[in-house]
Amino acid sequence: MRDCCGLLTLKNEPGKNMGSVQLKVQGFVADVCSTLSYENSESSPVEAVFVFPMEEDSSVYDFHAEIGGVKIQAEIREKQEARDTYDDALSSGQQAFLLEESDESRDVFRLSVGSLPAGQKATVCLSYVTELAVEADGALRYCLPAILNPRYTPAGLCLPVLQAQSLTTPVSGASGGLVPYSLSFSAHLASPSGVAQVKSNCDLTPLEYLRDDKTQAQVSLSPGHKFDRDVELLVYYSHPHQPTAIVEGGLASATPGSLMGDPLVMVSLYPEFPAAASTPQSSCGEFIFLVDRSGSMDCPMSNMESGPMRIESARDTLLLLLKSLPLGCFFNIYGFGSHFEAFFPESVKYTQQTMDSALGKVKGMGADFGGTEILEPLKDIYSKACRPGHPRQLFVFTDGEVGNTKDVINEVKKHAGTHRCFTFGIGEGASTALIKGMARVGSGHPEFITGKDRMQPKVMQSLRFALQPAVNNIVLNWDVPAGLEVVPVSETPKVLFRGHRSILYAQLKGKFDESAVGLASLQYSLGDEPHKTEISFKLQSDKHTGLTTHRLAARTLICSLEEGGSVEGEGEDKEKVKERVVKISTEARVISTHTAFIAVNKDLNQAVQGPLIHRNMWPQRRSLRGQALSYSFMPQVEMLCDDQSDMFCGDVMYMDSGFNAMSYDTAPDAEVKEDPMLTLISLQKADGSWELNESLVSVFEKKEQEAISKMPAEVSDKAVWATVLALLWLHGFRADLKEEFLGKRASLKPCLEAGNRLLGCKVEPQTLAL
Template sequence: MPQCNLLSMPQVSQDGGFSCDHDWSMLVYYKNAYQPHLLRETGERSATGIMRDDLLMLNLFPEVPTNSYSSRNEIIFVIDRSGSMNGDKIQSARATLLLFLKSLPPGCLFNIVSFGSTFSLLFPKGSCAYSETTLREACQLQAAMDADMGGTEILAPFKDIYNKPPIPGYSRQILLITDGEVTNVDQVVQLVGRHAHETRLFSVGIGHGASTALVRGTARAGRGRSEMVVQQGLLQQKVMGLVNSMVQENIQGVTVACEVEPACRVTLVPKVPPVIFGGQHLILYARVPPATQVKKITVRGQLGTSPITMEEKHFTVVHDEAKSLHRLAARSQILQWQLDEEEGVAEDMVALSVASGVVCRHTALVGVDQDSGKPVPESPCQDTPMLGYLSRRCNSSGTQNAIFLGLKRKLLSAVGIRSGLSTNSCRQELEYRIMPRSLLARKPSAPRRTTLCISIRSIESFEEFRSKVEDDSQPPLDLMVVVSLQQFDGSWGLKDASHLTTVPLDVLSAANPAKGEAAWATALVLALLEMKFGEQREEWELLATKGHAFLAGCGEQPEELLVRARLTLESQ
């Protein structure tokens, strides 16, 4: 068994020095990236508890196809419909929802949850199979969706989702879109983390007012990814990038077996291995007595319809005075106890925390009132003023200092805002109403406010200013028309293809080399997407994947048919 020490670690040097006028980066490629890696760190024999025993750490990065398109997923779209989403935000969200709905693979499960002060579900009893009927119901909701649900209360809809157990054979994933902030971020993040082993969560924050703690915290706790979108014209691109990850194949039903001699109980952390998605790795810890010999570790799971098995018999022994792996295992165990809110583990948590030197909620620093001898209660959340609603007025008298909250300096300079600007012409000034954070949960009819005026030079109107600071433009209408005309199975009709390409129907019919009309029409629209909307590929890539699957199902060779379609369109 090889041993790991500092002398065997690689060293990197650079010839010719380095100039600090740019970033320095290095790419490291694994020789066998998908091979399980097992480490055994020796314990401190004079210590007690976990620090005395040996510690196993299994690193697993399974090979999951990154371009897969699986129907074995349950995807729940959670959208903020509070009053602050009014206007361009809800319009962008509606367009994004339509793109999302059209991109889902047939046979998957889906649902739409709208929330504000209350919440509602498209399918109250739970997610339904994606079919022509359910897609029609979802599109009806999408067309009528508005920002008319009051404040921002997200904990209740999340509880409703998590109270329903995942459907066997499907990986449940949540996509959250919000522009607001809530006061109970810790509760929401903890709830998401408690179910991370069975449900993955992605989140998108819209605009400057979106809470980064909520958006990034929930995605981190839910083992997903997050995006903060200020330019709403990028919303579709960002969201579809996340959806592309959500519809990939994944490894479900992961089990781990550890063969040791002499036979003894081996406790894994985490105790329930989570679903493994493409691009994600799995780290497991196990505590074994010093005299135990590890024969092999076997990991089994299900990738789509194919069972997979990975075995590892060789491991590297690590002698680390800092006992880094032991402390990582202790941290993982403590986090699991805290997320699961298990009862009767407080003493075990304290003992593990003290032995490993890893702080937990029971061993962290606590302030004590010297007079009463009691712990000092947590300070209430500060009622910090923040940006509320925005209005416009014109004023031609006096000069105001330019004060703009929530934007970086480079954005201010981009539109020519300076302190103390004056001009003889009529100035457009923006009025921000500053209100307590707690009032943002509900839209007051007449909030108290302090007016801050902003003088803007060389900008003729508020609309022009808004377009420069925050691009609220909608995606090209033509693309959304293409999206809306796609059928449930991923196809387009020939009449629709004629309308979109502006090529006469009889010309397209005469040039049809395919076995069916729908296949030819689909190839024409896919070719049109590549020719006209190439820069927006991330937005329609899943639509194209769905279209390719339809062509293959029709007995066609998709690439050959696409070449014929491109030649037909280029000749017109």
């Protein structure tokens, strides 16, 4: 059977699909309207089932459809009630649409289009808002996912797991060639600090400024874009770390005193620790690296024609971290798949010998451990006692293809008091629910690695966060006029990192003068020293936000309730949590795990005639050179059933251990020149120095003898000379990465002038703090 994805006809040909996405970015919040049009070219009515990915923290607030010129507005209801309504509509020959979030993962949605007659067109439109992540270089990142990786079901569990890709990925036509869906994508950007530039992994039209002060701009995907990979947009503001506060008026039709009826304030703070307090710890910490070695890690990072495999990126990421650990700390490395293995029985002290031993094993790491079972190695790590005086930091590297996402997140949350969890999503299609969820409950930081271009600063940012001293006694205070009460919606942050954004939501109850001013103050302690970050804001409502703040706040509250209820709630408590989630979800029109959007075409004059054909998504991957990968499913089963209570029962399910039997139809790879930066990192010693040899000087495009001849006469140690050359090269030619190695260096001042002459750069002594 040929693996295809998309809506297929009886002749195994793709249906006619096209989509459009309109993105509005206001500050650090994105409002997205996504539209998909489909025409049923079959001779019988079709029930189309689309499964597609979405960012984990997205808040879907509107869904409607248009069929036969009639607009059908969806209502949000309790999930089982919505499913029953959908089933009843189809059984009576009516047309219906059902949009629901996965029970197991917040970043996966299922859209069912029921009873679409032969030859008829349908258009579905959904809208959502989301907070934009801040990258290590200050960019705001928006991602439009094109790929939903198959989710592996751990052994012994019976989970209804999704095995599909986005409705917008390429499909295989009858001839076997790729037939991409058409996509139009436009973005309107607005920020009072000014839009500096926009970058993307896809071709864009030139950035067009709509105002002379550059506070508004627009950009689009270039015509002819093939939606065969995630669309990543990086927006750079002139002053990205400015604290902001926005007050949004309540919904006039909502009940006064409710979340939607009262004004809300959204505060974004960037704590800046004093330089003395933010110095990285020199030798404290236990660092556990948990690396995905399942078969799916042997897939390409993206659908691009060339590029590294995921396991290669994981090895490079691990190399960066191992070379940057402080002397005297402890570390260990786990690999996991269907089983797991640790490099050392217990964490070992970080020395030149243990680092060399670990690096040798890292180089031999392959994607050869079968399925993706992360829960058991987590339990093994948590079962080991922490070392006194060495706070444990867990770093997880995975493509996120697991079906028990909530179980994994709950396990991390149980042990958040003794561990911090930093996560790296490797490759396109990594589960944002898993990567962000583990980091959120583990008081860490998530990163997504989709290529080598920005891997290094992302990795080092997470390590700097892990090395920062613990922040204690975090308290959020509000100073507002008399008669006004501030009710927090989001929890006070449990962890703070220098320069890391904290977003807080609060409800404003009571009467107040909109010309008055409020003050939000985040207080915390570093060691014995108290510190404070604050921002004042006008209580006047912003007229241009719509209900964005309310929708994001509702989603934040729902997620907090769901996560708290899933761990602590039992019996009646769980039911109470569900009732509250359903109430907030329906009032705010924001979808949740317990609710769904349902739309029924009640204006249809007669029932749809003929047998209803089910059409489901099928997974397809691309190899490194563009050929299709062949997956081995044991057995490969299409399960079609009428019982909607078994979530996603119509999708292909893994019944085996996963990806052990992949075949690649690819030509041998052409020789790829290694990144000189990674070469330099691989040559660094545990104490931060380098040895003078041919491998090192080749990074500088010099010969070893030439480097030796230029060494100052008063310097007798070649390692000192080699180290200053390495640091000069970093500062002179890779200044964007210079902070990665400043914590490890010898006394190098005598070599500075000679090194500048040899390398042809001009680095001042104060730059190296000499």
